[in-house]
Amino acid sequence: xxxxxxxxxxxxxxxxxxxxxxxxxxxxxxxxxxxxxxxxxxxxxxxxxxxxxxxxxxxxxxxxxxxxxxxxxxxxxxxxxxxxxxxxxxxxxxxxxxxxxxxxxxxxxxxxxxxxxxxxxxxxxxxxxxxxxxxxxxxxxxxxxxxxxxxxxxxxxxxxxxxxxxxxxxxxxxxxxxxxxxxxxxxxxxxxxxxxxxxxxxxxxxxxxxxxxxxxxxxxxxxxxxxxxxxxxxxxxxxxxxxxxxxxxxxxxxxxxxxxxxxxxxxxxxxxxxxxxxxxxxxxxxxxxxxxxxxxxxxxxxxxxxxxxxxxxxxxxxxxxxxxxxxxxxxxxxxxxxxxxxxxxxx
Ligand SMILES: [Fe+2]
Numbered sequence: 001x002x003x004x005x006x007x008x009x010x011x012x013x014x015x016x017x018x019x020x021x022x023x024x025x026x027x028x029x030x031x032x033x034x035x036x037x038x039x040x041x042x043x044x045x046x047x048x049x050x051x052x053x054x055x056x057x058x059x060x061x062x063x064x065x066x067x068x069x070x071x072x073x074x075x076x077x078x079x080x081x082x083x084x085x086x087x088x089x090x091x092x093x094x095x096x097x098x099x100x101x102x103x104x105x106x107x108x109x110x111x112x113x114x115x116x117x118x119x120x121x122x123x124x125x126x127x128x129x130x131x132x133x134x135x136x137x138x139x140x141x142x143x144x145x146x147x148x149x150x151x152x153x154x155x156x157x158x159x160x161x162x163x164x165x166x167x168x169x170x171x172x173x174x175x176x177x178x179x180x181x182x183x184x185x186x187x188x189x190x191x192x193x194x195x196x197x198x199x200x201x202x203x204x205x206x207x208x209x210x211x212x213x214x215x216x217x218x219x220x221x222x223x224x225x226x227x228x229x230x231x232x233x234x235x236x237x238x239x240x241x242x243x244x245x246x247x248x249x250x251x252x253x254x255x256x257x258x259x260x261x262x263x264x265x266x267x268x269x270x271x272x273x274x275x276x277x278x279x280x281x282x283x284x285x286x287x288x289x290x291x292x293x294x295x296x297x298x299x300x301x302x303x304x305x306x307x308x309x310x311x312x313x314x315x316x317x318x319x320x321x322x323x324x325x326x327x328x329x330x331x332x333x334x335x336x337x338x339x340x341x342x343x344x345x346x347x
Contacts (some may be wrong), residue, residue, distance in 0.1 A: 005084050008152055008264075009117045010025070010187060011018055013076070015164070018070070018083040018295035019054050020231060028077065029323050030147070030189070030299070033132050037078070038076055038077070038078050039074065039076050039077045039078070039087065039275070039295060039305035039306070040074070040076040040292065041289040041290070041292050041302060041303050041304055041305060041308065042072070042074045042076075042085060042086075042091060042302065042303045043294045043296070043300065043301075043302040044072055044093075044300065044305075045296075045297075045300050046280075046298065046300050046301075046303070047297075048295070049093060049301075050299065051072070051260070052070070052165075053070060053095050053157060053256065054095070054097065054155065056068060056070065057097050057155055058229050058321065060097070065096075066102050066103060067099075067102070067103075068094055068096070069093070069094045069160055070092050070093050070094075070104075071083045071085075071090065071091070071092040071305040072093070072301060073087040073225045074086065074089050074303060077106060080165075081167040081168060082164040082165035082167075082169075083164060084164070084165045085277060085303055086275040086277040086303035086304065086324075086325075086326070087165075087274060087305065087325075088163065088165040088166055088254070088275065088276025088304050088326035088329055089161060089162075089163070089165075089255060089275060089324055089326050089328065090161070090162045090163070090164040090165060091159055091160060091161045091162070091276045091277050091301070091324070092159070092160045093116075093157065093158070093159055093160070093301075094113075094157070094158055094159075094160050095120075095155055095156070095157050096121055096148050096150040096155070096156045097150060097155050098150050098152060098155070098346070099150060100148075100149075100150050100153065100183075101147065101148065101149050102147060102148040103147055103176065103177070103178055103235035104124075104145050104146065104147035104177075104178035104179065104180045105145070105146070105147070105176060105178055106144060106145045106146065106175075106176050107142050107173075107174060107175040107176065108142050108143060108167055108172045108174045108175075109162045109163055109164055109167050109173065110139075110140070110141055110142045110163050110212065110252035110253075110254055110255060111139075111140040111141060111146075111160060111161065111162050112137060112138060112139055112140070112160075112161040112162075112164070112251075112252070112255060112257065113132065113136075113137070113138040113158045113159070113161070114135075114137050114158060114159045114279050114324075115132045115133060115134050115135060115136045115137075115156065115157075115158045115211050115220075116134060116151070116157045116158055116159065116260065116279075116299050117134055117139070117155065117156065117157045117299075118132060118133070118152060118154055118156025118157060118158075119134075119152045119153070119154055119156075120150065120151045120152020120153065120154075120192075120255055121148065121150040121151065121152055121156035122149055122151065123138050123140065123146055123147070123148050123149075124145075124146060124147050124148075124149070125139070125140050125141075125144050125145070125146045125216040126136065126141075126144040126145055126146070126183060126184055126186050126216070127145070127180075127183050127186065128147065128154075128186060128188065128189060128217075129168040130189070130216050130217035131217065131219075131311075132156055132158065133147075133219070133220060134220060135219075135220025135221075135223070135224065135281060136217060136218065136219050136220050137217070137218040137223070137242060137257060137322070138216060138217050138218075139212070139213055139215075139216045139217075139218070139251055140216070140254065141212040141213070141216075141252060142210065142294065143210070143211065144180070144216075145183060147180075148180070152271050153339075159277075159279050159296070159301060161255060161277060161324045163252070163254035163255055163326075163329075166181070166189070166254055166329060167249075168253070172210075176298060179219070184237075185211075185213060185241070186214055186216075187202055189215050189220070191219055192214070194217040198245050198246055201213065206210055210331040212238055212244065212250040212251060212252045213243070213244035213245065213246075213252070213313045214244075214246065214254065214315070215244075218242050218251075220222070223240060223242065223259045223322060224259065224281075226240035226259070227239065227260065227261040227320055228261055228318070229241040230261070232264075232340055233344075234268065234346070235258055235267045235268040235269075235270040235300060235344055236262075236264035236266075236267040236268055237261070237262060237267055237270075237312075237344070238260070238261035238262075238263070239260050239261075239343060240258065240259045240260075240261075241256070241257070241258050241261075241341055242257040242258065242259070246347070250328040250341075252328075253327070253329075253332065254328060254329050255324050255325070255326065256274070256324075256325050256326075256327050256328040256341070256343075257322070257323065257324050258319075258322070258323040258343055259281070259320060259322055259323070260320065260321045260322075260323055260342050260343075261318050261319070261320050262283070262285065262312050262314050262317060262318060262319040262320075263314070263317050263318040263319075264314075265313060265314065266311060266312070266313045267310075267311055267312045267313075267346050268311075268312070268343035269311050270309065270310055270311075270345065270346065271307060271308070271309050271310070271344060271345045271346070271347050272307065272309075272310055272325075272343065272344060273306070273327050273330070273336055273337060273342060273343060273345055274305045274306050274307050274308060274324050274325040274326045274327025274328075274329075274330055274336070275303065275304065275305055275306040275325060275327075276303065276304040276305065276323050276325045277301070277303055277323065277324045277325070278296075278300050278301065278302050278303065278321050278322070278323055279299070279321065279322040279323075279324075280296050280297060280298050280299060280300045280301075280302075280319070280321050281298070281320040281321060282294065282318070282319060282320045282321075283297075283314055283315035283316045283317045283318060283319025283320060284296070284297040284314070284315050284316035284319065285300070285312060285313050285315050285316065285317070285319050286312075286313050286315070287302065287304075287310060287312045288306075288311040289304050289308050289309070289310055289312075290294060290305070290308040290309055293321060297316075306326070306327075306330075309347055310344070323343065324339055325343060328344065333341065
């Protein structure tokens with residue numbers, strides 16, 4: 001009888017010992033590659049998803065009213081188990097009908113709401129009533145109690161933006177239903193009402209220590225004026241950034257938000273430093289994203305993968321686009337271009 005020589009340098013006895021002790025030889029795992037490659041841009045035209053959301057809004061089963069959100073999925077994102085649609089950013093569209101209430105709850109995820117339509121609705125964040133008018137950004141920091149009330153006469157529709165992916169990875173994606181308890185003391189948004197002036201004496205506050213903005217509502221008007229008056233950068237883009245007024249940094253540690261104004265017929269080609277979730281606030285145009293052309297108009301949502309090259313062209317302007325990006329996570333991990341709050345780099 002002949003015995004074939006084994007090419008395995010690990011003896012069967014040693015391999016059994018690995019198995020018994022739950023040890024895995026790393027050299028057999030292949031090359032470790034962690035590239036984010038593969039993500040493709042996605043587009044949700046409002047003319048397609050608006051009617052779907054409105055029809056869904058007529059379903060009034062209480063358990064659905066509470067969470068009437070249609071998550072936007074991007075199956076091209078590698079290892080996407082968090083319903084992300086742009087890199088590490090998850091988003092959905094939500095509707096709250098007149099008279100409806102989404103009861104209080106809180107969760108570890110930071111959640112942002114960018115309002116598309118409606119009047120008279122509000123989100124109460126850690127006891128602070130934040131109006132939800134079109135173009136407003138309302139911030140619900142992690143573990144802040146929040147509830148939505150539509151006291152107006154029209155449906156209120158908004159884009160929900162969450163940092164679900166990083167919480168899934170960290171096993172911190174926890175949720176707690178109401179009733180509200182142990183509300184923390186937070187200063188009124190009025191305390192931040194004047195640019196260049198911030199309140200003193202809140203640094204020991206539990207919420208302040210959490211490292212996110214204490215101003216929970218960023219109204220449309222000042223943001224739009226800031227974008228319109230920002231200098232044009234080297235790509236032909238005017239960019240305003242939503243910041244924590246206490247330190248000028250991102251409003252939450254995981255998502256950085258901007259309002260971009262486009263008025264040039266075509267921007268210079270730029271590389272996106274992070275993934276971008278884009279919500280068209282005004283105007284119309286098209287974007288060339290790594291060769292994929294997306295024609296957009298008001299209320300459309302589209303995405304730009306991290307590292308993609310981008311050219312924006314407008315057909316109706318000036319155009320304004322709200323951007324939520326995961327770039328802040330990469331900055332904090334030393335994987336972006338320094339602490340610069342830039343969203344784009346030269347190609
Ligand atoms: Fe929530």
